[in-house]
Amino acid sequence: MMNYTEPYISTPEDIIPKMLTLASVMPNEMVFDLGSGDGRMVITAAKDFHARVVGVEIRRRLVRECRRKVRMMGLSHQITISCRNFKKVSLRKADVLAMYLSSYTLNLLAPKFMKELRPGVRIVNFDYQIPDWTTAREIEVMPAGWEKPHSIFLYVM
Numbered sequence: 001m002m003n004y005t006e007p008y009i010s011t012p013e014d015i016i017p018k019m020l021t022l023a024s025v026m027p028n029e030m031v032f033d034l035g036s037g038d039g040r041m042v043i044t045a046a047k048d049f050h051a052r053v054v055g056v057e058i059r060r061r062l063v064r065e066c067r068r069k070v071r072m073m074g075l076s077h078q079i080t081i082s083c084r085n086f087k088k089v090s091l092r093k094a095d096v097l098a099m100y101l102s103s104y105t106l107n108l109l110a111p112k113f114m115k116e117l118r119p120g121v122r123i124v125n126f127d128y129q130i131p132d133w134t135t136a137r138e139i140e141v142m143p144a145g146w147e148k149p150h151s152i153f154l155y156v157m
């Protein structure tokens with residue numbers, strides 16, 4: 001499917017609650033972050049939105065860092081961090097995908113989304129659209145310290 005590995009750039013902290021609110025994350029829902037980085041998205045989804053969360057991350061250093069934070073915050077019962085390639089992970093249990101991936105990678109994942117995500121599943125992505133998909137909503141946000149506004153895109157399967 002792909003050999004390109006998305007670089008690690010974290011979503012600005014102040015944007016994460018906005019993404020999860022746009023996706024209407026409810027307590028106990030299953031939220032996936034494909035490429036979960038240092039875990040900031042998964043931790044906020046568990047701690048502030050009371051979701052069950054799966055983070056999938058290919059870089060071992062980030063997985064270690066994230067797992068340590070999850071343990072320290074006492075969120076291990078809500079969060080699973082999988083050190084895997086996200087193209088190999090089943091998305092069938094997801095209610096929400098909350099991610100920061102490029103349009104290139106989203107385009108490669110789009111057939112998997114179509115195959116595995118149930119109707120009604122919400123996808124939110126920071127900054128990049130899924131090519132050729134119709135957004136349910138787009139909101140403009142200004143991350144703290146950034147110079148220009150950026151967008152969060154919402155899709156509903």
Ligand SMILES: C[S@@+](CC[C@H](N)C(=O)[O-])C[C@H]1O[C@@H](n2cnc3c(N)ncnc32)[C@H](O)[C@@H]1O
Pocket residue numbers: 004005006007008009010011033034035036037038039040041056057058059062084085086087099100101
């Ligand atoms: C732009 S960063 C987003 C990090 C995090 N979601 C956030 O919002 O702060 C993308 C992440 O995807 C990870 N990644 C890239 N390709 C991957 C793959 N095939 N499987 C799992 N993780 C991957 C990278 O290591 C990186 O941490």
